[in-house]
Amino acid sequence: MVATAEVIAYPAAGAALDIEQVSHAFDIEGTELPVLSDVSIAVEPGEFVALLGPSGCGKSTLLRLVAGLEKPQAGALREDESRITHPHPSRVVVFQDPTLFPWRTVWDNVALGLEAQGILKSQRPRVDAALDLVGLSAFRNAYPHQLSGGMAQRVALARALVNDPKILILDEPLGKLDSLTRITMQAELVSLWQRKGFTTLLVTHDAEEALVLANRVIVFSERPARVKADIRVDRPYPRHRGDPYLADLRRQILGLLGLDATW
Amino acid sequence: MSTYSLSDGLPSAAPRELALAGWLKESGSGVAASLAWIAFGSSCLLWDDVGDWSRTHSLGIAAFIIAAFALFGTVGADYLGSAGRALRNRAPWLLALGLILTLWEVATAKFAWLPLPFFPPPQAIVEVYTDDLPKLLDSVFASIRLLLGGYLIGAAIGFLTGVSIGWSRAVGYWVHPVLRFIGPVPATAWLPIAFFTFPSSWSASTFLIALATGFPVTVLTWSGVASVGSAYYDVARTLGAKPSFLVLKVAIPAALPHVFVGLFMGLGASFAVLVIAEMIGVKAGLGWYLQWAQGWAAYANMYAALIVMSLLCSSAITLLFAIRDRLLVWQKGTVKW
Numbered sequence: 001m002v003a004t005a006e007v008i009a010y011p012a013a014g015a016a017l018d019i020e021q022v023s024h025a026f027d028i029e030g031t032e033l034p035v036l037s038d039v040s041i042a043v044e045p046g047e048f049v050a051l052l053g054p055s056g057c058g059k060s061t062l063l064r065l066v067a068g069l070e071k072p073q074a075g076a077l078r079e080d081e082s083r084i085t086h087p088h089p090s091r092v093v094v095f096q097d098p099t100l101f102p103w104r105t106v107w108d109n110v111a112l113g114l115e116a117q118g119i120l121k122s123q124r125p126r127v128d129a130a131l132d133l134v135g136l137s138a139f140r141n142a143y144p145h146q147l148s149g150g151m152a153q154r155v156a157l158a159r160a161l162v163n164d165p166k167i168l169i170l171d172e173p174l175g176k177l178d179s180l181t182r183i184t185m186q187a188e189l190v191s192l193w194q195r196k197g198f199t200t201l202l203v204t205h206d207a208e209e210a211l212v213l214a215n216r217v218i219v220f221s222e223r224p225a226r227v228k229a230d231i232r233v234d235r236p237y238p239r240h241r242g243d244p245y246l247a248d249l250r251r252q253i254l255g256l257l258g259l260d261a262t263w
Numbered sequence: 264m265s266t267y268s269l270s271d272g273l274p275s276a277a278p279r280e281l282a283l284a285g286w287l288k289e290s291g292s293g294v295a296a297s298l299a300w301i302a303f304g305s306s307c308l309l310w311d312d313v314g315d316w317s318r319t320h321s322l323g324i325a326a327f328i329i330a331a332f333a334l335f336g337t338v339g340a341d342y343l344g345s346a347g348r349a350l351r352n353r354a355p356w357l358l359a360l361g362l363i364l365t366l367w368e369v370a371t372a373k374f375a376w377l378p379l380p381f382f383p384p385p386q387a388i389v390e391v392y393t394d395d396l397p398k399l400l401d402s403v404f405a406s407i408r409l410l411l412g413g414y415l416i417g418a419a420i421g422f423l424t425g426v427s428i429g430w431s432r433a434v435g436y437w438v439h440p441v442l443r444f445i446g447p448v449p450a451t452a453w454l455p456i457a458f459f460t461f462p463s464s465w466s467a468s469t470f471l472i473a474l475a476t477g478f479p480v481t482v483l484t485w486s487g488v489a490s491v492g493s494a495y496y497d498v499a500r501t502l503g504a505k506p507s508f509l510v511l512k513v514a515i516p517a518a519l520p521h522v523f524v525g526l527f528m529g530l531g532a533s534f535a536v537l538v539i540a541e542m543i544g545v546k547a548g549l550g551w552y553l554q555w556a557q558g559w560a561a562y563a564n565m566y567a568a569l570i571v572m573s574l575l576c577s578s579a580i581t582l583l584f585a586i587r588d589r590l591l592v593w594q595k596g597t598v599k600w
Contacts, residue, residue: 006528023333064497067497067501068501069497069500076551087500087501087503088501088503089501092501094503095494095497095498097494099492099494099495099497099498101495101513101516102594103516103517103518103519103591103593104516104593112498112499115508116499116502116503116504116508116512117503144592145593159498159502163503228379250381258570
């Protein structure tokens with residue numbers, strides 16, 4: 001246990017993320033489909049930024065670019081001044097589906113990153129620590145099909161956090177969970193982020209979730225996505241859902257998304 | 264009190280009846296099985312054989328011994344642990360087997376309702392197992408050697424080819440058309456060519472078995488690798504995986520359920536090729552034994568060899584499924600063989 005504490009002791013401080021005039025398009029059977037148009041966002045180290053926008057507007061594409069899974073057609077992305085060209089374990093993605101590897105136990109799933117980087121042998125306690133962090137140590141030998149949706153997503157979170165990412169990329173990670181699990185995991189996310197200090201990028205289409213979690217909410221337009229508004233959320237954590245300040249912001253945001261009539 | 268009296272009064276007579284019913288349910292089929300085997304034993308000993316078979320008497324005695332086992336095994340199953348339970352579960356099968364054997368014995372050896380020598384009695388087959396055992400065992404080992412060699416070569420090559428096609432566009436470009444052209448041809452069609460191009464009939468048969476195994480294994484491994492969701496690769500890549508990791512730790516494990524379907528189909532195809540190759544070219548093995556027995560009109564030997572062959576093929580599939588269950592414990596709801 002002492003060893004565990006030592007290994008996990010260096011908190012991975014967040015990295016700065018610069019998205020500079022990024023444009024991107026998909027090629028669908030010969031026709032260009034623009035998805036991102038001249039997007040520029042500067043994220044401070046340790047910030048929690050929520051990206052909010054209509055469904056299918058290109059938010060997830062932006063995350064793939066940040067992760068390095070794809071290259072932008074124009075513009076550049078930088079992590080702490082160095083250009084993002086490839087995926088790197090300092091920027092880890094948690095997807096909407098947990099995408100756990102069904103042939104691996106929970107422990108082996110969490111160990112995936114360390115194993116892929118070839119450092120698992122010397123760093124095994126980090127896996128145990130990450131499982132502890134999400135409260136699933138008891139399920140280390142379970143297979144993914146034995147887990148509930150919320151547990152599977154927690155494992156996916158542990159699998160990301162074991163790498164001590166500088167930027168944690170969350171692509172609607174709570175989107176498919178039931179509302180109670182969702183609220184619990186929102187609180188867990190905030191406390192993890194506060195403890196570890198990584199920079200967080202969260203794609204969501206739930207304005208309330210964005211406001212409860214993030215320092216900053218960026219609202220996108222319809223596809224091709226442009227930055228429509230950049231809103232600071234200066235409220236201490238833990239935040240209360242009924243906070244009139246947040247309710248006011250929520251009204252503004254829904255207005256930006258063209259949904260003010262329903263409020 | 265009056266409300267209780269009804270329910271109090273009832274159970275006093277019931278337990279004895281219940282116990283009898285329970286005993287009948289648990290041991291009844293065992294007793295019936297025992298009776299069926301006694302019938303079989305009696306049918307062996309009661310009448311004289313119409314032909315000349317040396318094992319009739321021993322078979323009758325053996326049937327009585329089995330009857331005794333069935334009786335004491337099922338009645339005393341509670342004292343025999345898991346073996347007793349297993350015997351009780353199989354008692355209905357034991358019963359059916361006893362009845363079939365009795366009918367078979369009576370219809371052949373005793374009254375010759377079925378024409379001889381095409382339908383030999385059970386004791387004739389027992390005689391083959393006792394008197395021709397060395398030759399039969401040699402044939403079994405020859406078949407296993409040939410099958411195993413060809414199957415393992417075919418499975419290994421098929422697996423590697425399938426992974427390569429699934430993974431690399433360049434390999435797919437060259438191998439796919441060849442596969443489409445050659446794969447669907449039944450491996451046995453190559454038999455005449457294989458037997459004069461290869462130095463020995465043994466190597467020719469190995470090649471044919473490998474060919475028959477390789478095709479389904481290749482196609483299913485390939486489809487398995489091709490159908491791995493891109494999300495798995497995305498996850499692995501963001502966690503720092505190199506291409507070799509993506510192949511060995513993502514593509515192959517994800518494709519493994521498909522691979523086993525291919526291995527299963529390949530095994531079936533390899534049996535067919537094995538038997539035909541042994542009948543036509545190889546001078547050993549169960550296929551050759553069958554052919555030889557037919558040549559001598561030794562019909563009992565044919566049935567005996569057929570029974571051994573079915574046991575062999577069934578065991579091979581059982582073994583494959585056991586390996587699969589071992590490797591794919593993470594899957595839920597796999598077919599139990």
